Amino acid sequence: MLAGMTGIQIGIFASVFGVGLGAASLIGYVRWQHWKQQLQTWQDFATTRGWRFMATPGFMYSAGTLELKGSHAGRPFTVETEHRGQGKTFHIVTIVRHKLGDGFPREVTIRPEKAGDTFLKLFGVKDEELGDASLDDALNLTNVTPRARAILLSAGMRRPLLNLAHVFETFSIENGVLSAEVIAVPRTTIEMYGLLTPVRELADAVRGALGQTRSGAESTGQEGANS
Numbered sequence: 746m747l748a749g750m751t752g753i754q755i756g757i758f759a760s761v762f763g764v765g766l767g768a769a770s771l772i773g774y775v776r777w778q779h780w781k782q783q784l785q786t787w788q789d790f791a792t793t794r795g796w797r798f799m800a801t802p803g804f805m806y807s808a809g810t811l812e813l814k815g816s817h818a819g820r821p822f823t824v825e826t827e828h829r830g831q832g833k834t835f836h837i838v839t840i841v842r843h844k845l846g847d848g849f850p851r852e853v854t855i856r857p858e859k860a861g862d863t864f865l866k867l868f869g870v871k872d873e874e875l876g877d878a879s880l881d882d883a884l885n886l887t888n889v890t891p892r893a894r895a896i897l898l899s900a901g902m903r904r905p906l907l908n909l910a911h912v913f914e915t916f917s918i919e920n921g922v923l924s925a926e927v928i929a930v931p932r933t934t935i936e937m938y939g940l941l942t943p944v945r946e947l948a949d950a951v952r953g954a955l956g957q958t959r960s961g962a963e964s965t966g967q968e969g970a971n972s
Contacts, residue, residue, distance in 0.1 A: 779808075779932060780802075780803070780808055780809065782932045782933075783811060783930055783931070783932050784800055784811070786931060786932055786933055786934055786936075786937060787800070787811050787813060787931075787937075789934070790813065790934065790937055791813050791815070794815055795815070796813050796814060796815030796822075797813070797814040797815065798811075798812070798813055799811075799812045799814075800812075808826075808828075808837060808930075810825065810826050810827065810828070811824075811825065811826045811930070812824070812825040812826070813825070817843065817945055817948055818846070818948055818949065818952060820843065820844040820845070820846050820948070821842075821843070821844050822841075822842075822843045822944075823840075823841070823842045823843075824839065824840070824841050824842075824940075824941070825839070825840055826838065826839050826840070826930055827840060836928050837928070837929075837930055838926045838927065838928050838929075839926060839927055839929060839930050839931065839940065840924065840925070840926040841923075841924070841925045841926070841940065841941065841944050842922065842923065842924045842925075843922070843923050843944050843948060844921060844922050844923075845918070845921050845922065845923055845947070845948055845951045846921065846948070846951060846952070847921075848896070848951040848952060848954055849896070849918070849921045849951045850890065850892055850893035850896055850897075850921075851920050851921040852888050852890050852892075852893060853886060853887065853888050853889055853890065853893040853897070853918070854886070854887040854888060854917070854918065854919050855884055855885070855886055855887075855906075855917065855918040856884070856885045856916065856917050856918075857883065857884065857885065857910050857913070857914060857915070857916060858872075858881075858882060858883055858884055858885050858910075859885070872885045872886055872887065873886045873887060873888070873889040874886065874889070875889065875894055875897055875898055876894075876898070877898060877903065879903075879907060880897070880898075880903060880906060880907065883906070883907055883910040883911075884906065884910060896954050899954045900953075901950045901953045901954065902947075902950045902951075902954055904946075904950075905943065905946040905947040905949075905950040906947065908942075908943045908946060908947075909923075909925070909943045909944070909947055911943075912925075912927075912939070912940070912943045913925040913926065913927060913943070914927070915927075923944060923947065923948075925943075925944065927940065
């Protein structure tokens, strides 16, 4: 290729090649710095909580994958990254999974309300509702039994459910397990807290709702015994 080129053409080619190489090196350096920052944040987060941390490096300067495994309120809690798509559609998501425990109604399925769901409502096609306007606008619900409705509308559950829908565009609660994801990877402790706080708040609210349910049942039983 170079044999048929003039000195000027070779100089232009060398300049363009050098600029391209420099840009690629700069991008690689920035990616490497981001990767190191993510590693440190996730490692520190795991160490302070006694969680397990695993990292799989990417090829050269490409991003690898990260995973945390631990527990909150005695139930499994995992955070991991995953690569999606290829080329221009390539992106990395962070996925949070947490078992909400026996206090959450396993029969109900919850997902965020999408634009398509809102559009269908204009034509009378609705998902099941709780009777709370804010929650019904934010959540798409299936199999809302009387028990599920009572728990989801109990004191302390409303705000965590709304916060969950606000932070995560994509999430689901099925069979008592919450799975939520964002197209981002936390690089600081503040970002990590921002991602995990809604999940932990919902888990704590479930525990509170379970305690209220048990207290109510005990009170009812006591009143029945005294009557």
